[in-house]
Each structure stands twice: as structure tokens, then as C-alpha cells.
Amino acid sequence: RFDENVCPQAAEDPLFGLMAAYKRDSFDKKVDLGIGAYRDNNAKPWVLPVVKKADDLLREDPNLNHEYLPIAGLVDFTNAAQKLILGPESPAIKDGRATSFQTISGTGAVHLGALFLSKFSEQKPTVYLSNPTWANHHQIFSNVGLQIKTYPYFDKKTKGLDFNGMMAAIKEAPSNSVIVLHPCAHNPTGVDPTEDQWKQIAALMKERDLFPFLDCAYQGFATGSLSQDNFAIRHFVEQGFELCTSQSFAKNFGLYGERAGVFHWVVAPAPGAQDAVKRLASQLAILQRSEISNPPAYGARIASKVLNDPKLFAEWEEDLRTMSGRIIEMRKAVKAELEKLNTPGNWDHITSQIGMFSFTGLTEPQVKAMQEKHHVYMTKNGRISMAGLNTGNVQYFAKAVDDVVR
Numbered sequence: 001r002f003d004e005n006v007c008p009q010a011a012e013d014p015l016f017g018l019m020a021a022y023k024r025d026s027f028d029k030k031v032d033l034g035i036g037a038y039r040d041n042n043a044k045p046w047v048l049p050v051v052k053k054a055d056d057l058l059r060e061d062p063n064l065n066h067e068y069l070p071i072a073g074l075v076d077f078t079n080a081a082q083k084l085i086l087g088p089e090s091p092a093i094k095d096g097r098a099t100s101f102q103t104i105s106g107t108g109a110v111h112l113g114a115l116f117l118s119k120f121s122e123q124k125p126t127v128y129l130s131n132p133t134w135a136n137h138h139q140i141f142s143n144v145g146l147q148i149k150t151y152p153y154f155d156k157k158t159k160g161l162d163f164n165g166m167m168a169a170i171k172e173a174p175s176n177s178v179i180v181l182h183p184c185a186h187n188p189t190g191v192d193p194t195e196d197q198w199k200q201i202a203a204l205m206k207e208r209d210l211f212p213f214l215d216c217a218y219q220g221f222a223t224g225s226l227s228q229d230n231f232a233i234r235h236f237v238e239q240g241f242e243l244c245t246s247q248s249f250a251k252n253f254g255l256y257g258e259r260a261g262v263f264h265w266v267v268a269p270a271p272g273a274q275d276a277v278k279r280l281a282s283q284l285a286i287l288q289r290s291e292i293s294n295p296p297a298y299g300a301r302i303a304s305k306v307l308n309d310p311k312l313f314a315e316w317e318e319d320l321r322t323m324s325g326r327i328i329e330m331r332k333a334v335k336a337e338l339e340k341l342n343t344p345g346n347w348d349h350i351t352s353q354i355g356m357f358s359f360t361g362l363t364e365p366q367v368k369a370m371q372e373k374h375h376v377y378m379t380k381n382g383r384i385s386m387a388g389l390n391t392g393n394v395q396y397f398a399k400a401v402d403d404v405v406r
């Protein structure tokens with residue numbers, strides 16, 4: 001019944017395919033720069049010390065059980081997550097205009113938002129994604145029947161933001177279109193708008209009556225400062241938008257496999273906003289119930305312990321600075337090594353880009369050579385996960401880049 005005409009063989013997920021190829025490679029100096037997961041200076045996964053502490057505290061609790069969470073998730077967690085992403089002084093929280101649902105990490109949050117927009121928009125909106133964007137955005141939004149367009153984002157020449165191209169596309173978008181934005185540490189380019197550019201983007205979107213979908217997977221991971229990294233979200237809320245935002249705790253807590261995330265919807269300030277948010281929440285609850293019934297507990301419990309305890313929270317901020325700081329150091333080291341080798345080209349973008357990823361500018365054939373000749377694994381668009389670099393392999397990596405660009 002499900003023959004190849006109706007269910008053709010799909011391509012393997014490129015990122016997970018790359019991971020498998022890396023695993024198969026027996027070369028001792030191989031370098032994994034594929035998946036966006038933090039590694040310590042020994043190329044090992046890092047359990048944040050504060051997460052270990054919270055985990056130990058949870059395990060000591062004799063009342064810990066494995067009951068279901070409510071449909072919207074662990075309330076202490078989602079309340080703290082809301083304060084974190086909107087800012088503790090957010091007018092949306094003070095006015096009771098925000099509702100939050102715990103989800104299957106950031107992916108689940110994007111999906112819940114996409115599903116809601118598809119089901120409840122008067123007319124199905126077009127969704128504008130940055131070109132390029134996290135590849136999964138395309139699948140998530142198209143799987144719920146929404147039409148996708150892209151807006152220019154990355155300028156190949158400057159290896160920075162194509163701000164004019166982005167603004168021109170936003171200006172042309174029909175009103176009520178959904179504009180998906182990465183509030184910090186853009187994946188895959190590592191290129192973020194400046195605060196002034198964010199203000200211009202928000203002003204244009206207001207004028208054009210566009211809906212912001214802010215997908216935030218790296219708060220605290222970009223600059224090391226939680227409040228710097230959520231500037232765009234705070235600004236859009238302050239400008240009185242109705243908007244939604246998806247929040248992942250995979251990267252900033254290192255809780256990748258625990259799938260802790262939250263979806264937030266903020267209603268615009270207007271009479272009846274509190275009733276509106278209740279209505280929306282009632283429908284989100286039905287969508288959530290039909291998809292996952294209720295979210296997984298353990299990761300949320302860990303994050304909740306940390307977010308709700310000022311001492312642990314301060315330790316978490318320290319851990320965030322450790323991760324973002326190491327990545328920033330690696331950016332400097334790559335650039336310095338390439339300059340030392342007199343590698344052709346300008347490598348300033350390595351240090352001006354931010355967050356987990358860098359868009360190196362290597363071409364597809366160069367990426368292929370990196371893998372085949374030098375055993376360095378990266379996605380074919382030239383993206384590297386900075387966290388895969390360390391003091392032990394950065395020189396090797398730079399030499400490989402030097403070789404393939406010559």
C-alpha cells in the first residue's frame with residue numbers, strides 16, 4: 001500500500017549522516033565540527049557543574065516520583081523560563097499578557113507555534129525564513145501546511161548581515177506574514193543584527209503589520225549575558241507586538257537529550273488582552289494534548305531548580321560564561337593561526353560572528369576536501385560548530401583550511 005510512489009525513500013538527515021561518517025572514521029586526529037553541541041577543551045560533552053548539582057539535589061529528594069506533569073508542563077519551570085526570555089520586568093508579564101507551554105525542547109516549541117498559526121490564522125500566513133536558516137525550520141513549517149518564503153540574510157561578500165536585502169524583503173511581505181527571526185547567535189551563520197538594526201527591523205515590521213516568531217535556542221550562549229542575548233525579544237515586546245517565541249534549554253543548560261523547552265505567546269497590549277491570552281492558552285492546551293499529552297519532566301525539573309534558586313542561578317551564569325568564553329577564545333585562535341599561515345582571504349568574520357557556529361565561507365568542494373583529505377567534518381554549507389575546536393586541534397584545523405583554500 002505504501003509503495004515508493006506514495007512513500008519514496010527520503011534522504012538521510014544531513015547532520016546526523018555526517019555524525020555517522022565521523023564515527024566510522026578511524027583516523028586519530030579526526031575533528032568533529034558538525035553538530036551544534038558544546039564540547040569542553042578535551043572534545044568531550046560537558047555536564048554543567050550547576051546541572052550536576054541540581055541533578056544530585058533532585059535525586060536526594062525522597063518525594064521524587066514519575067507522575068505526569070500538567071498539560072502545560074511544570075509551572076515553576078515555565079514561569080521562570082518566561083521571566084528569563086521576556087525579562088523579569090517585562091510589561092507582558094506584569095499585564096498578564098503572556099502564556100507559556102513546556103515543549104519538547106526548542107524543536108517542539110517551534111512546532112507548537114507553527115501548528116497554532118496554521119490552525120488559527122484567519123488566512124494561512126506565509127512564513128518568511130532567513131536565507132539560510134536552521135534547516136529544520138523548513139520542515140517544521142511546511143509540515144503544518146504553511147507556505148514558506150525566504151528573506152536575504154547572509155552577505156557572501158562581507159560574510160556579515162545583508163541588512164538591506166533583509167529589510168527590502170520584509171518591506172515586500174504581505175501583512176500578517178510570519179517573520180521567523182533568531183534573536184541571538186543565528187544558526188547557521190553566527191551573524192546577528194546590531195541593537196540598532198533590531199530596532200529598525202521591529203519598526204518596519206510594525207509598519208507592515210507582520211508577526212514576529214522569535215526562535216531563541218542560544219540565550220546566554222552568544223555573549224555569555226542572558227540579558228544581552230534577549231535584547232531583540234524584549235524590544236519587540238516593548239514595541240507592543242503580538243508575537244510568539246520558542247525557547248530551548250538544550251544548549252544553555254547542556255540538556256540536549258532531556259528535551260526541555262518552552263513556547264511563549266504574548267498578546268499585544270489592548271483591552272481584553274488577558275481574556276485573549278486565556279482563550280489562546282485553552283487552544284494551545286488542546287494542541288499539546290493531542291500531540292504529546294504532557295511534556296517530559298526531568299530536564300524541566302533540573303532547569304527549574306537552577307532558575308528558581310538565586311545561588312544556583314549565579315552559578316549557571318558562570319557556566320554560561322565558561323562556555324561562551326571558550327568559544328570566543330577559539331574564534332581568536334582560529335583567526336590567529338590562519339593569519340600566521342598567511343592563508344589567502346580575510347578571516348575577520350571568524351571573530352565577528354558569534355555563538356555556537358561560524359560560517360567559514362569554505363565552498364562545497366573545499367568542505368569535501370576537509371573531510372576526505374583531513375578528516376575534518378563540517379556541514380557542506382561551510383558551517384563549523386566552534387565548540388568542536390579546542391587547544392589540541394585548532395592548529396590542525398587551521399592547517400587543513402589553509403591547505404584546501406590554496
Ligand code: PLP
Nearest residue numbers: 105106107134187215217248250
Ligand atoms: N532553533 C534553532 C535556530 C536551533 O539552532 C535549534 C537547535 O539547533 C533549535 C531551534 C532546537 O533545538 P532543540 O530542539 O534541541 O532545543
